[in-house]
Amino acid sequence: MKSMNFFSSTFKLGILGGGQLGKMLLYDTRKFDIYTTVLDASEEAPCKLACNEFHLGNLMDYDAVYNFGKQVDVLTFEIENVNTKALEALEKEGVKVYPTSKTLRIIQNKATQKLFYRDHNIPTANFSRFAYASEILDAVHNGGLTFPFVWKSAQFGYDGNGVKIIRTEADLKDLPNVECIAEDMVPFKNELAVIVARNPEGEVATYPVVEMEFHPEANQVEYVICPARIDEQVAKKATEVALKVSKAFNHIGLLAVEMFQTQDDAILVNEVAPRPHNSGHHTIESSYTSQFEQHLRAILNLPLGKTDSQVGGIMVNLVGAEGHTGNVVYQHIEDIMxxxxxxxxxxxxKQTRPFRKMGHVTIVNKDLNTARHIAEQVKNTIKVISE
Amino acid sequence: MKSMNFFSSTFKLGILGGGQLGKMLLYDTRKFDIYTTVLDASEEAPCKLACNEFHLGNLMDYDAVYNFGKQVDVLTFEIENVNTKALEALEKEGVKVYPTSKTLRIIQNKATQKLFYRDHNIPTANFSRFAYASEILDAVHNGGLTFPFVWKSAQFGYDGNGVKIIRTEADLKDLPNVECIAEDMVPFKNELAVIVARNPEGEVATYPVVEMEFHPEANQVEYVICPARIDEQVAKKATEVALKVSKAFNHIGLLAVEMFQTQDDAILVNEVAPRPHNSGHHTIESSYTSQFEQHLRAILNLPLGKTDSQVGGIMVNLVGAEGHTGNVVYQHIEDIMxxxxxxxxxxxxKQTRPFRKMGHVTIVNKDLNTARHIAEQVKNTIKVISE
Known part of the structure; x- marks a missing residue:
């Protein structure tokens, strides 16, 4: 195996995006003493502190990405909204772009992503693609589509934006008239995720299946739980499906595969993220190898780390409380510590607003039930409020 | 409990020393989003990358330390060679200096440190203090001292410098004529260490006892092993002694207590370090709470983290191979990964030289014997050489 010679005095790792994921990735670059350079549009990017070089630029701008990428040996990203044409040009000129522009291009567009699953015989919820949202109504009238269904914008949806449940014609009224899909609603037992790591050599490793536990009323993910409290056969099937997705993409780096476990224990792929992911944050504390170290190992063509859990891990997202906007205060943080x-x-x-993602808390314990109990205490204790 | 309000927009944590320990400490300040400022004499300090502010200055210089300290709320250090008079002045003016100047002043001078143990009834090897090395010969001639013994310079010894085994009068010849001690040689079974954490509130936590395994011929520490493979009663005694030392110092932050287990299972304190320590590096991967996070919790008066091990941990130091000086190459690093x-x-x-400390490797495993076996493979595989 020939890894990137990241110890050489001229080696540069480029990271597109300077957000929280990039910041956590940067901690692990310090472990290996990797020279890093980051491109982000904001002077306030969290990554600014821990990288060797910081460059200002719009990630969707061809020239910004191309000129940045020309200076590095390996280029990766911590966010999907990146100019893939620039990545393609860089690949042609010998820059190692991991994950590749091809993987990213398919994932960036939800319609293309869903068609990719269909083409590769990967189980996913039924859907129809529309070039414009205005075509949906015709499909409903023709009987090609029946309520309810899930509308998803094909491009640039993020964390619930660009997704809407459509129950009546009235719900269609305010949709942006863009490329989109209409997807069957899947009544699922569990939402599961598996992170797959793969290096250019083709070595593959999967993390244990995690489970997203939802709030019974608010229908929001409250806890990411590792390992998922599911039947071993279901876990095996989910892992196999995730590996099939990884193989179909021929991806390099991390691929987080989000899946539904249906009422009859079928596994349907929901969507994927080609980068470190919220569903893997617990690995920092609970796994032999954190997802961030693993991403680095993968894109640098190093041997992959052991993905077993040392102990059970649960992650709770810290989001801004309703009714609070302004300078943030982490009320009762000492009590959870x-x-x-x-x-x-x-x-x-520095500023909180309702539901803004402000951080996360990891709870680890040898006994997963104890961890789940403590996680609930955490959730009920800490409040992200304004001054 | 009232912790430091480290989330406030004006809070500043000052770190004296910008070396490797500071660098590892800085990773964990990012977890809590603490604003950090670092003072170091070198433009090349490893900390420069991950702190919010970096200041150039000599840590032994009163004005440099004082002026730096005046700008922070909490001041800590990652190295003992710091101007304690400046720390005292800062304490008087309300800066929280943790560990305190008093603790550091006692530890900085090995004679004072040994006298402190004697005064506090803490078991330690017998010793004599000399204002000048030239007085040692008189003591030998008077029969007050017999060969062999260990000579230690009272001040600024570091990693084996300022320590010499004296077997004959000839060995005395080249000693620097400084304050020193002559200490009984202790034929020990094991060298052990316990890291104690203590916050201003008085909350105390101890990490499991670790063992330094020596190379049978070279008499150099090869492995730090956690937990130590010793009798439970001995571990209990070592922990009790470490707690007694911690209490005597009334210290705040981390205190690494190095001890000898004698042939008849007595515990003798060798020396202490008031900071994150080589004997705790394995905690990054193997413990519920890394020693660096724990140091931050302690000095910020936060609740201390759980100090249990998740799995067995072993640390191997990476030092420059003999016969190699120049641009460093980590030969076979991929094989150990x-x-x-x-x-x-x-x-x-960037530059290696024989025995220079260039890094460390952690090996974790549920089974400590397996970890020990893998650690030996690591030791025999990776070589720190020059190009």
Whole structure:
């Protein structure tokens, strides 16, 4: 195996995007003493602190990405909204772009992504693609589509934006008239995720299946739980599906595969992210190899790290409380730090607003039920409010 | 409990020393989004990358330390060679200096440190103090001292410098004529260490006892092993002694207590370090709470983290190979990264020389014997050489 010679005095790793994921990735670049350079549009990017070089530029701008990429040996990204044409040009000129522009281009567009699953015989919810949202109504009238269904914008949806449940014609009224899909609603038992790592050599490793536990009323993910409390056969099937997706993409780096476990225990792929992912944050504390170290190992063509868990891990997202906008205060953070195996990760955003993602908390314990109990205490104790 | 309000927009944590320990400490300040400022004499200090502010200055210089300290709320250090008079002045003016100047002043001088143990009834090897090395010969001639013994310079010894085994009068010849001690040689079974954490509130936590395994011929520490493979009663006694030392110092932050287990299972304190320590590096991968996070929790008066091990941990120091001076190459690093549970930490020094400390490698495994076996493979595989 020939890894990138990242110890050489001229080696540069480029990271597109300077957000929280990039910041956590940068910690692990220090472990290996990798020279890093980051491109982001904001002077306030969290990555600015821990990289060797920081460049200002719009990630969707061809010239910004191309000129930045020309200066590095390996280029990766911590966010999907990146100019893929620039990545293609860089690949042609010998820059190692991992994940590749091809993987990213398919994933960037939800319609293309879904068609990719269909073409590769990967189980996913039924859907129809529309070039414009205005075509949906015709399909409904023709009987080609029946309520309810899930509308998803094909491009640039993020964290719930660009997704809407459509129950009546009235719900269609305010949709932006863009390329989109209409997807069957899947009544699922569990939402699961598997992170697959793969290096250019083709070595593959999968993390244990995690489970997203939803709030029974709010229908929001409250806890990411590792390992998922599911039947071993279901876990095996989910892992196999994730590996099939990884193989179809021929991807390099991390691929987080989000899946539904249906009422009859079928596994349907929901969507994927070609980067470190929220569903893997617990690995920092609970795994032999954190997802960030693993991403680095993969894109640098190093041997992959052991993906087993040392102990059970649960992640709770820290989001801004409703009714609070302004300078952030982490109320009762000391109380949660008294609980055993609890580590807060504060993202450093100075302003909170309702539901803004401000950090996460990891809870680890040899006994997963104990961890789940402590996670609930954490959730009920800490509040992200304004001054 | 009232912790430091480290989330406030004006809070500043000052770190004296910008070396490797500071660098590892800085990673964990990012977790809590703490604003950091570092003072170091070198433009090349490893900390420069990850702190918010970096200031150039000599740590032994009163004005440099005082002026730096005046700008922070909490001041800590990652190295003992610091101007304590400046720390005292800062304490008087309300800066929280943790560990305190008093603790540091006692530890800085090995004679004072040994006298402190004697005064506090803490078991330690017998010794005599001399204002000048030239007085030692008189003591030998008077029969007050007999060969062999260990000579230690009272001040500024570091990593084996300022320590010499004296077997004959001839060995005395080249000693620097400074304050020193002559200490009984202790034929020990094991060298052990316990890291104690203590916050201003008085909350105390101890990490499991670790063992330094020596090379049978070279008499150099090869492995730090956690937990130590010793009798439970001995571990209990070592922990009790470490707690007694911690209490005597009334210290705040981390205190690494190095001890000898004698042939008849007595515990003698060798020396202490009031900071994150080589004997705790394995905690990054193997413990619920890394020693660096724990140091921050302690000095910020936060609740201390759980100190149990998740799995067995072993640390191997990476030092420059003999016969190699120049641009460093980490030969076979990829081979050790293939082994399960192995993480290299590269310190980023560009030049190697024989025995220079260039990094460390952690090996974690549920089974400590397996970890020990893998650690030996690591030791025999990776070589720190020059180009």
């Amino acid at each position: 008294k609980l055993p195996g609890v580590t807060p990760h504060i993202y450093g955003k | 293939k082994l399960p549970g192995v993480t290299p930490h590269i310190y980023g020094k």
